[in-house]
Amino acid sequence: MTTDDRDFPRDDAERAWLAALPEMSALDPEAEDRLVEQLRREGWFRRHRPAAVVLRLAAVVAIFVAGAWVGSALARRGSIEAMLARNDLSATDRVLLLQRAGSVYVEAAGRLAGAAAQDPAAAEVSTQTLIGAAQAAARAHLDVGVSPQLVSLLDVQRGQNGAPHANLIWY
Amino acid sequence: MDMSASPAEPLPDDGTLIRQFLKGDETAFRTLYRRHTPRLRMVVLRLVGYRDADADDVLQEAWLAASRALAGFRGEARFETWLSSIAIRTARRRMARAFADGEPAAGVDAVLTRPGMVDAAIDAEQILQRLPDRSRIVFTLHYLQGLSHDEIAGALGIAASTSRAILSRALGELRARYRIPVPDRGES
Numbered sequence: 164m165t166t167d168d169r170d171f172p173r174d175d176a177e178r179a180w181l182a183a184l185p186e187m188s189a190l191d192p193e194a195e196d197r198l199v200e201q202l203r204r205e206g207w208f209r210r211h212r213p214a215a216v217v218l219r220l221a222a223v224v225a226i227f228v229a230g231a232w233v234g235s236a237l238a239r240r241g242s243i244e245a246m247l248a249r250n251d252l253s254a255t256d257r258v259l260l261l262q263r264a265g266s267v268y269v270e271a272a273g274r275l276a277g278a279a280a281q282d283p284a285a286a287e288v289s290t291q292t293l294i295g296a297a298q299a300a301a302r303a304h305l306d307v308g309v310s311p312q313l314v315s316l317l318d319v320q321r322g323q324n325g326a327p328h329a330n331l332i333w334y
Numbered sequence: 335m336d337m338s339a340s341p342a343e344p345l346p347d348d349g350t351l352i353r354q355f356l357k358g359d360e361t362a363f364r365t366l367y368r369r370h371t372p373r374l375r376m377v378v379l380r381l382v383g384y385r386d387a388d389a390d391d392v393l394q395e396a397w398l399a400a401s402r403a404l405a406g407f408r409g410e411a412r413f414e415t416w417l418s419s420i421a422i423r424t425a426r427r428r429m430a431r432a433f434a435d436g437e438p439a440a441g442v443d444a445v446l447t448r449p450g451m452v453d454a455a456i457d458a459e460q461i462l463q464r465l466p467d468r469s470r471i472v473f474t475l476h477y478l479q480g481l482s483h484d485e486i487a488g489a490l491g492i493a494a495s496t497s498r499a500i501l502s503r504a505l506g507e508l509r510a511r512y513r514i515p516v517p518d519r520g521e522s
Binding site: 170171180181183184185186187188189190191194195197198199201202203205207208209 | 355357358359360363364367368371372373375376379389390393394397398401454455456457458459461462477478505
């Protein structure tokens with residue numbers, strides 16, 4: 164036979180004894196610190212999470228590098244050299260590419276003239292480039308007979324003084 | 335670290351502290367720990383035979399387990415109740431040892447060092463301490479923690495009928511052998 168659970172506490176003495184039992188025990192501050200340290204090692208506290216800081220820095224660097232790489236790739240993809248290497252350009256794109264290349268050529272010639280107007284080597288390079296361009300246009304039948312005449316003229320001029328005709332305008 | 339708060343700024347409730355802790359706030363965790371551990375430690379001391387080191391090991395394991403499970407705590411039970419259930423589960427292995435070999439409990443004087451602890455409390459605890467381990471454990475879980483016999487059975491790996499029998503025996507021992515005294519109420 165067992166005592167009924169509800170039989171306790173059954174009188175004032177038992178109630179008083181039950182009430183007198185201590186409800187709390189003193190804490191050991193070192194135990195608290197050990198626990199906090201363990202939780203810190205497991206990464207629970209944000210102020211002490213060097214791994215998270217390193218991860219964030221790595222993410223920032225990765226995003227920067229990726230952005231720089233994408234930007235560089237886009238720039239390379241839009242360069243004249245990259246456009247020339249592509250076979251999928253439409254006729255309109257090829258016309259625009261020729262215009263860009265021509266503009267760059269004129270720009271480069273202008274800068275060369277400003278920097279080395281009296282340099283025979285510069286004059287030779289300019290002439291050869293101009294002849295090469297004219298010949299390429301003639302071979303491709305891109306004009307209506309202007310290019311062959313231009314090539315002949317340039318050859319004559321080069322034979323006379325090694326420099327292109329002063330009045331020739333390519334673009 | 336000063337954890338005190340002015341009367342005008344009451345400490346946040348458990349739910350707020352739990353959310354702050356889960357966001358990485360160490361102070362919130364310490365507040366939660368200091369709020370609940372003194373009471374929990376007293377319970378655990380009774381369950382592990384008043385062995386200080388065992389009690390602290392259980393509390394450490396229980397708090398770590400609770401922290402790891404805290405994200406899933408839905409607040410369906412009070413946090414204190416939930417935490418106690420984890421501590422009781424954590425203490426299970428040590429309680430099972432008490433059931434197996436009847437290892438004697440340590441003295442209570444050394445562990446009742448809370449400032450202001452009155453003699454009456456120590457005397458009352460010593461009566462509980464003199465009970466055999468299994469009697470004290472079942473008494474603590476049933477009358478002081480409010481667990482049913484089915485819950486005690488689940489926690490200790492025994493039958494519910496065994497829990498009832500142990501509790502009955504515990505009450506008999508308390509009444510017959512130790513004669514629970516009526517505390518002196520200062521009446522002359």
